[in-house]
Amino acid sequence: MADSRIKKIVKLMSRWLWLSAAMLIIGTVILVVIGRQTISSVDELRPAIQQLISDSTGMQVRLGELQGEWPGLIPVIDIEKIEIISEGQTPAIVLDHGRADLDLFNSLKYLSPIWRELVVDQLAITMVEDKLGRWSLQGLQGSSSTDLNIILEPLFYSRLIRLRLVLIDLEFFSGKKIQVRGDEVTLENDADFHRTELSVRLSDQGIPAYVLMEGQGDPSDLESFHADGYVRLDNFNISNPIVELSQSLLPELFDNLSSFKANASGEVWFDIHPGGSLDFEGDLAITEIPLDWLADVPPIQNLSTALTGWFTSGSDWGARLQGFDFDWSDADIEPLDLVFNQRLGSRWQDFDISVNQLDVTVLSDLLRETKVPSAKLLKAIDELRPRGDLSALTLGKNKAGYYASANLDNISVLPYKGAPGVKNINGYLEVQDSGGLFHLADSDGFELFFPKVYKDYLHVEKAEGTVYLDWQPQTSVLTSRSTSMKTTVDAGTANIMFSVEQQLPANGLAPEVNLIIGGRDLDAAFIDKYLPYKTPARLSKWLKTAVLAANVQEFGMLVRTGPPRNNVTSKTTQLLFKTENTDVDYHPDWLGIRDANMLVLTDDVYVEAVAKTGTVGGAKILQADAVMGDPAVGMQILAIDAQVETGLGEAIDLLAQSPLRDRIGPLAGWQYTGDADAQLHLEIPLTKVAGKTVAGDYQISTNLNGGSLTISNTSIAFSQLKGELDFSTADGLYSETISGEFWGQPLKAKLFKTGNQQKVAVTTEVQPQNLNRLVEFPWTKVLTGSIPIEGLLSIKAADDPGNAVTLQLVSQMQNSEIKLPQPLGKAANEPMALDITLYFDPDFNRLEGSIGNQLITDLRFNQTKLTHGLVSFDRSVSVPEEGELLVAGYLPTTDLNLWNPVVDLFAGRSGGQEASWKPVFDLQFDQLDLATFKVADIAAQIRPSEDEINIAFTSDLADGKLALPYDDSLIPDVQLSRLSLPSALLEKKIGQKGMDPRTFFAVDFSVDSFSVGDKDWGALAFELRPEVSGAAFNTIVGDVFGLRPGLFEKQPDTEFFWSYDGEKYSSRLIGPVGVDNIGDLFSGLNIPKVIDSQSGSMVFDLSWQDQPWKITKENITGDFQINLQDGSFYTSTGGAGAALKLVSLFNFANWLKRLQLDFSDVTSQNLAYNDLVGTLHFENGVASLLDPLRMKMPSGRMNMAGDFDLVNEQVDAQLVATLPVATNLPWVVALLGGVPAAAGVYLTSKLVEKQVDRLSSISYALSGPFDDVKVAVDRIFAAELKATDQNKQPNKKETKEQQAE
Secondary structure, rough: OOHHHHHHHHHHHHHHHHHHHHHHHHHHHHHHHHHHHHHHHHHHHHHHHHHHHHHHHHHHHOOOOOOEOOOOOOOOOEEEEEEEEOOOOOEEEEEEEEEEEEEEHHHHHOOOEEEEEEEEEEEEEEEEEOOOOOOOOOOOOOOOOOOOOHHHHHHOOOOEEEEEEEEEEOOOOOOEEEEEEEEEEEEEEOOEEEEEEEEEEEEEOOOEEEEEEEEOOOOOOOOEEEEEEEEEEEEEEEEHHHHHHHHHOOOOOOOOOOOOOOEEEEEEEEEEEOOEEEEEEEEEEEEEEEEOOOOOOOEEEEEEEEEEEEEEOOOEEEEEEEEEEEEOOOOOOEEEEEEEEEEOOHHHHOOOEEEEEEHHHHHHHHHHOOOOOOOHHHHHHHOOOEEEEEEEEEEEEEEEEEEEEEEEEEEOOOOEEEEEEEEEHHHHEEOOEEEEEEEEOOOEEEEEEOEEEEEEOOEEEEEEEEEEEEEOOOOOOOEEEEEEEEEEOEEEEEEEEEEEEEEOOOOOOOOOEEEEEEEEEEEEHHHHHOOOOOOOHHHHHHHHHHHEEEEEEEEEEEEOOOOOOOHHHHHEEEEEEEEEEEEEEOOOOOOEEEEEEEEEEOOOOOEEEEEEEEEEEEEEEEEEEEEEOOOOOOEEEEEEEEEEEEEEHHHHHHHOOOOOOHHHHHHHHHEEEEEEEEEEEEEEEOOOEEEOOOOEEHHHHHHHHEEEOOOOOOOOEEEEEEEEEEEEEOOOOOOOOOEEEEEOOEEEEOOOOOOOEEEEEEEEEEEEHHHHHHHOHHHHOEEOEEEEEEEEEEEEOOOOOOOOEEEEEEEEOOOOOOOOOOOOOOOOOOOOOOEEEEEEEEOEEEEEEEEEEEEEEEEEEEEEEEEEEEEEOOOOOOOOOOOOOEEEEEEEOOOOOHHHHHHHHHHHHHHOOOOOOOEEEEEEEEEEEEEEEEEEEEEEEEEEEEOOOEEEEEOOOOOEEEEEEEOOOOEEEEEEEEEEEOOHHHHHHEEEEEEEEOOOOOOOEEEEEEEHHHHHHEEEEEEEOOOOOEEEEEEEEEOOOOOEOOOOOOOOOEEEEEEEEOOOOEEEHHHHHHHOOOHHHHOOOOOOOOEEEOEHHHHHHEOOOOOOOOOOOOOEEEEEEEEEEEEEEEOOOOOOHHHHHHHHHOOHHHHHHHHHHOOOEEOOOOEEEEEEEEEEEEEEEEEEEEEEEEEEEEEEEEEEEEEEOOOOOOOEEEEEEOOOOOOOOHHHHHHHHOOOHHHHHHHHHHHHHHHHHHHHHEEEEEEEOOOOOEEEEEOOOOOOOOOOOOOOOOHHHHHHHHHOO
C-alpha cells in the first residue's frame, strides 16, 4: 500500500514538473518576442530605472543614455554613465560607459539583472571612514534606509565583469585621502564562488602591484563571506603611505621626510574572515633607501623583513615586522622585531610601536645626520647625544597624549634642561604627555652628572629609586624629582634626593636645583670629589685641604641653586658631619688634628666644630672648640680654645710647626721628653689684609714635671727639668723657676728674652769623663778634677744672620790638672782661662775656644760627630778639609820621647771602628837629635791611619815619606825623594863605626836621588830583611852610575847579603845587572873612560870577608861575567891602582896600537866592537879569564885568556888577533897556490871562511909586570882561545894544542 502511494506522488510531481517547464518555455518565448520588439526603446525607461534604483538604495541616481539590442537570446545594453549621488551632492559611485550582456536565466532566478558579461571602461567609488573606523560608500554613513543590493547583486552574481579602470578614493576620518587605482580588473562569479584579479597602483605610480583574491559566500554579507588573497610587489613605491603615516603620527620626528623614497618588493598573502576582519603575512625587501636629500649621508641598504598583520574594521590595524634588518654606513645593526598598531576612526591618532631592542647610538646618529626630524628635535638630540641600547621599547599616543616606555641598557645622555647627565645607566623609563618616571635599579655601576652642582660625573656603584618627570603646560615648567634613592658610591652608602625645575623656554633663566644627600659611614677622603663646586670658595678650599681622612658616621648636605641670580637666599650649601677617626689640617701653618671625634656644621661660610677626643701633634685633646667665619669683621679668624695633655716634645713641636716657629727658632729641632699639661688660646687669621699675612694672637701655658731637653744631634742634654714654662706672642718663652741636671750635675736655669733673642742662663759644672760626649778622646788621661761652668745659651730670631744658637761656657779651671808636657800642662792649683763657644745652626756644627794664651782650637761637627778642625800651639794655620783634625805646633826643640804617649793617644783611637776624623800632626822644629845625627830645619806631617802611621818630612839631609804599620809583622816603607850625605858624614858616622847588620830593621827602601857630597850617584831601591846571621838586601833595583840592577824581568833578582857572627863580617853580591853605556860607570867613579857601550849586562857572584865598603884585591873571590854590545875601546895610559891597571890590560885598542898590526879598515882613533863577552874569576888575589875575553869587531876578532896577579901585578896571558882578509890577501893567495886573483874576497871569505880565519890570525904571548908587559909572537895562523876550567890554569902546552887545532 505504501508503494502505491509513492507512485502516486511521483506521478503527480512529474506532471507538475512538465507543466512548469512548458510554462517557462512559453514565458521565455513570449519574453524574447516582446524584448526584441521593445529593447531598442530601452532609453525611454531611463526615468523609471533611475527612480527604481533611487527607491532601492535611498540615494539619488543619475543615468546616462541607454541603448539596447537583442541578438539571439542574449540582450545587450550599453550604459553611457551611472552616477550615485551622496547626500552632499557628490558622486559616491560613477560608472563611465558600460556594456552588459544579460544572463536571462539568472536574472529570472534572482529577480534582478544578472549579467553574463559586464565590461566597464571606468568605475570610480568614494569610500568614507566613520568615527568608529568603519568604511562605507560616501553618503551611506549611518543610513539604515539604504540598501545597495540592487547594485551589488548584479556585480556579485554576474559571471564575468571586466573593469578597465577602477578608482577608489579613500577618505579617512583623519582627513587624509588616498586614491587606489585598479587596472584591468576582472571579477568572476560562479554562484557563491568569486575571483578578483587586478593590478593596483597608489595615485600615479609607475609600477603596479598584482592582486588576486578568491572568496566564498555572499560578498554583501560580511558576516558569512570568506576570502583568500595574494599580493605581489615588484619595486612597488611605498614612499607616500609611509611618509603620510609617519608625519601624521610623529610630526616632530619626521618633519623633513617629504623627499623620502622607497620601493618595496615581496609577496603578501591575506585572509578575509567572516565578519570583515583581515589577516596578512609575507615578506618585504627594499634594496636602497636614499637619505641624501638634506645631507650627504649614506643610504639605507638591504632592508628586509618578515611581515604579518591584521585589520579589524571599527577597531584597529597593525603590522609585525620580524627580523627587520638593514645596513647603514659602518654601523653594526642587530635585526629588530617591530610591532605597529593604529586605532581606526576618530582614534586614528592613537597608535603604538613596540621594538624588541634598539641601538640608540645608531638611531641618534642616523637622525642627526639625515636631519629628518624637526630642527627642535634635532637640537635636543644634539644636546643629549644619547648612547646605549633600549629593549622592550614602546612608543605611542592615546587620548592622554604621547607615551613611551623602555628598559634602558647602558644608556648615556648629556645633561639637558637642568636634568642630570648619565653614563651607562640601566633601568626602566616611562614617559607620558605631561610626565613620566624613570625607575633605577642598577647594580652594575653608572655615572651621574649634576652640572649645577658638580663639574664632572660621579661614579655610582649601585642605586635604587625612582625619578618622576612632570610637565605643566599652563606654567611651562618642567620638573624632575626623585624619591629617596639608596646609592652606593666609592665614599660609602648614601640616600640622595633631588629636584630640578626649569622654565621652558629658559630665556637665560637658570633652573632651580635642590640636592639633598644623607649618608652614614662615609669616607671623608672623598670630600673633594663630592663637595659642590658652588660651595663658597673659601669654605670649599678649606674643606678640600683641611679634611684628610675621617669615618663619617652621619652626613647631611643640602644644596640649592636657582633664580633669581641676585637673591642670596636662592643659593645655599649646608653641611653636617658627625665623624670619628678624623684627621683635619685646619690651617697649613699649624699641626692638624688626628683621630678626633667631631661634630661639624657649615652654613655657607660659617663653620662651627666641637672635638671631645683626638690628638694634635701628639698632644691628647681633652676638649676643643673652634669657630670660623664672620665676613663682617673684614677677615676670617679661626678661634680655638683647647685643653691638651701632652709631652714636652709634643708641646714644643706644636709651636715649631706653626707661625710661631720663627719665634722659637732652633728650639723646634731639639729633643724633649717628659709630660706637660697645656692650655691653648689661639686666634688664627685665615685671610690676608691688603695682601699681607696678619699676625695672630697666641697664648700657651705649660707646667713641666721631670722633662728633659737635648740639643739635637749633640750631647748637650738637660734633664729632670721642673717648673712653669709660658709662651706668649709678645714675651716668647719665659720662666724664673727652672731647675734640673746637666750631664749628671745640678743645673739652675732662667729663661728670658732680650731684643729678638731668646736667652737661657745656666750654672753647672762638668766632669772630665763627660767631655767625651763632645769629642771622643781619652780626656781622663790628660785632665783631672771637675770644671765649674757659667753658660749662656743664646737663640737668635729666624731673620738674624749667623748661627741660630750659641752656647758660651767660661771657667778658670780651678782644681783641674792638665797632664801634658810643657808648655801645655798645668798644675791643679794654677788658674788657666777656659773660654769655649758652641755653635748650632741648627745642629751642633762648631766648637771654638782657647786655653791660656797660645793654645787655640777650632773644631767642626756634623750630627754630633767631629768631622775636622784644628788644635794649634804658637802656629797660624787654617782649618783643614773635612775628615782631618790638625794638631799644629812649633817648638825650638824637644825630646820626642816625651810626646810618644800623646801620639799614642791619637794613634790608639784610629785602630778602633772607623772614625769621622783622622789626626794630622803638623810639627816644626829648629833642631832635633835623631840617633847619632843632628838634623836641622825639620818640618813633619804625621798622619796616623787605620793601618799605619804616615810621615812626610823635609830636613837639611833628606826629604821623603815613611810608612810605619801598627802591625809588627808588616814591613815599614821608606821612600826618599832626596838623600844628600856629606862625604865627611860617611867617613865619620859610617865608615869608622862597626855595625851589626843583624840588628837592622826590616824596611822597603827607595831613594829617587842619592848624592854624596857634590856627586850624584843615581837612584836605588831594595828590600832590607834582617836575619839571624846578618841582613839581606833583596830585589835590588836602580840606576847607579849607569849600572841597572833589576833591569831583566826574567832573570834572578840582584841581591846583597851582609853577614856577621859577632866577630867577623862577610859580604856577597850576586845577580845580574843591566847596563846601557858602561862609560857612565867610569865617569861616575872619576876614572878615564876606557870603553863605552850601547847595551849590555853583567852577572856578579862576588864575595869578600869584611864589611861591604871594605872590599880589597886580596879578599875578593868569585866570578864576574860581562857582555857588552856595540861600543868602542879608547886608547888609555893605564892608572895607578891595580884595578885600573887591570882594566888597561883588557883594553884591546891599546894592544892593537902596540902590536902595530894593519887594522886601518877597522880602527881609527878608537876601536869599535860589536860584542864583548868574557868571565873573570877572582881568587887569592888573582884574576883569571875562565872564559876568554872575546871581542868581535866589524872586520876581525880578538881574544884574550890568562891570569892576572893583582897582588904582585904580574900578567901571564895570550892574545889572539884575527886579521881582516882584504889586508892580508896577497900572502893568503900565495898559500892557496893557483887560485886566480879574480876569485876575489867572496870565495875566500865564504867558501873557506874557517880556514881563512886561521890563516889570518896571530897569537901573542903576554908576560911580565903590569907596567911593562912583554909581547912576543907566539904563532901565526892561530885558532881562537877556548874556555878554561876555573879549577885549572892554562899553560903553554895547552895553548899550543889549541893553536894546532
